[in-house]
Amino acid sequence: MTANANRHREPASRSEAHGATLEKLGELLEVAAPPVADAEAQELAREHFGLDVTVEPLVGERDRNFHLRDGNGREYVLKVIHPAEDEAVTDFHSKLLLHIQAADPELAVPLLIRPQNSAANEAVWRTDEHPPRRVRCLTYLAGCPLYRAERSAAQKRNIGTFLARLNLALRGFRHPADGHELLWDTKHANRARSLLSNLDEARKALANRALDRFVSHVVPLLSQLRAQVIHNDFNPHNVLAGVPRHEEIAGVIDFGDAVHSPIVQDLAVAAAYQFEPTGHPLEGPAEIAAAFHKLHPLLPEEVEILPDFIGARFALAIAISFWRAARHPDNATYIMRNQNAAWSGLQRLNEISRHEAIDWLHKRIGTR
Numbered sequence: 251m252t253a254n255a256n257r258h259r260e261p262a263s264r265s266e267a268h269g270a271t272l273e274k275l276g277e278l279l280e281v282a283a284p285p286v287a288d289a290e291a292q293e294l295a296r297e298h299f300g301l302d303v304t305v306e307p308l309v310g311e312r313d314r315n316f317h318l319r320d321g322n323g324r325e326y327v328l329k330v331i332h333p334a335e336d337e338a339v340t341d342f343h344s345k346l347l348l349h350i351q352a353a354d355p356e357l358a359v360p361l362l363i364r365p366q367n368s369a370a371n372e373a374v375w376r377t378d379e380h381p382p383r384r385v386r387c388l389t390y391l392a393g394c395p396l397y398r399a400e401r402s403a404a405q406k407r408n409i410g411t412f413l414a415r416l417n418l419a420l421r422g423f424r425h426p427a428d429g430h431e432l433l434w435d436t437k438h439a440n441r442a443r444s445l446l447s448n449l450d451e452a453r454k455a456l457a458n459r460a461l462d463r464f465v466s467h468v469v470p471l472l473s474q475l476r477a478q479v480i481h482n483d484f485n486p487h488n489v490l491a492g493v494p495r496h497e498e499i500a501g502v503i504d505f506g507d508a509v510h511s512p513i514v515q516d517l518a519v520a521a522a523y524q525f526e527p528t529g530h531p532l533e534g535p536a537e538i539a540a541a542f543h544k545l546h547p548l549l550p551e552e553v554e555i556l557p558d559f560i561g562a563r564f565a566l567a568i569a570i571s572f573w574r575a576a577r578h579p580d581n582a583t584y585i586m587r588n589q590n591a592a593w594s595g596l597q598r599l600n601e602i603s604r605h606e607a608i609d610w611l612h613k614r615i616g617t618r
Contacts, residue, residue: 282581283332284380286314291328298373299387300366301326309584312506317390325390326363331372333381338427340384343505344371345425346479347388354419357412358490358501360388393490393500396523397587403537404497406524410541412499413484413520417513417546420479428479428510433570435482435507436515437472439562440465445569456596457568460561463604467558475512476549483507484520487587514552517542518559522567525595531602535560536614543615553617557599557607564596 288305295301295318303326308315312335318326331340347362348371365373365387372384399405433442440461446454483504492498521535539556542548571589575581599607612618 281332281334283312283314283330284383286316286330288316291316291318291330294330294373294375294385295326295328295387298365298375298385299326299328299363301387309581311584318387325392327360327388327390329386329388330375331384331386333383335384336427336430337384339430340372340386342425342427342430343508344386346420346423346505346508349423350416350419353423354415357415357419358391358499359416359505360391360501360503363387363389391490391501391503392493394493394496395487396489396491397486399491399496401526402497405491405499406534406537407541408497408499409484409489409520409524410517410538410543411545412489412502413481413516413538414542414545416481416502417478417516423479424510425479428508430509432482432507432509434566435509435511436518436559436563436566437468437511439566440469442566442569445573446565448572449568453568453593456600457565459600460558460565460596464558464562464565467604468555468562471551471555472512475514475552477510477512479508479510480513480516481505481507482509482511482516482519484516484523486523486591489520512552512559513546514548514556515559517548518556519563521556522560522563522595523591525591525598527594527598530610531598532557532607532610532614536611539611540615543617548615548617550612550617553611553615554608556611557604561596561599564592564599567592568596 288307291305291314292303295303295305301318301320303318303320305328306317308317308327312332314330316328318328320326344362347360350357350359351361362371364371372386375383375385443458443461446457449457481502483506484502488504489502490500492500517539521538524534524538525531526534535556539548539553568589571592602610
């Protein structure tokens with residue numbers, strides 16, 4: 251591996267164990283956030299951000315989110331953050347957005363709206379019924395969620411280019427909480443293996459095979475991989491296509507899973523959602539990776555573990571989603587929204603050998 255100042259250093263004492271660690275990591279996902287009424291959200295927007303708006307609830311995994319519209323056609327998102335979220339992590343998310351604004355002002359990501367008459371990045375909502383909760387306000391990005399958009403090779407290339415720009419904008423950004431423990435952090439995918447226990451044997455075997463490959467081929471290299479703060483969740487619900495031109499990318503939202511992790515991990519998450527039912531299994535992921543490589547060159551060794559990272563992301567998504575849906579049936583539709591893509595992608599990835607996958611990617615990306 252080539253020496254690099256941004257390489258991720260994995261603490262020697264950190265374990266891939268489950269048990270108490272998994273329970274702690276799952277707290278934000280396991281315990282639903284306290285409810286927030288529409289009228290309360292409306293008052294929070296007025297009191298803390300000076301916005302006179304109508305509100306509409308939005309679904310979310312951890313926080314209580316609302317779509318705001320004022321009388322002049324401006325739109326915002328109000329996030330009432332889960333009370334179990336560490337204050338340092340909330341600060342990390344806010345400062346990350348401010349950093350992107352400064353590094354690449356033209357990049358289409360939500361802009362942070364600071365509370366009025368305050369230098370803080372979030373407001374604090376205090377009630378008698380619940381612990382204090384932080385409230386963040388962002389601009390609303392218009393566009394067609396990728397899962398509703400017509401797919402094309404041009405769209406995939408534009409996803410890769412956008413992701414590369416975002417990685418370049420975040421290069422050098424650090425925060426004391428950027429290494430926080432996150433269940434959705436693929437580099438630790440193996441610790442979610444126990445969550446596969448309720449799956450049928452065929453599916454469990456497929457997911458475990460992906461995790462086995464990850465443990466064998468990626469885990470020993472983690473301390474040597476280039477790493478930085480990454481978005482970590484370029485799924486079709488977070489990426490917005492242009493309207494009416496679906497091949498264009500109108501922006502990306504939801505930085506709630508951002509973490510300091512390998513760069514190739516960010517690419518793998520995006521690529522995992524671009525498998526097609528026909529053609530070569532890696533045709534879609536290769537389109538994204540090749541476009542990413544043109545703007546943000548990949549190292550050959552990163553390309554060689556890209557399929558392993560993709561497989562681990564599938565296994566992680568399957569494990570967490572089934573685990574959470576069983577505990578939150580009221581939100582199961584949202585939780586399971588990417589399951590079909592994860593299963594079909596994992597099956598398609600399994601159609602070819604690891605050697606064939608690596609060879610195909612090198613040739614299509616141009617790293618060999």
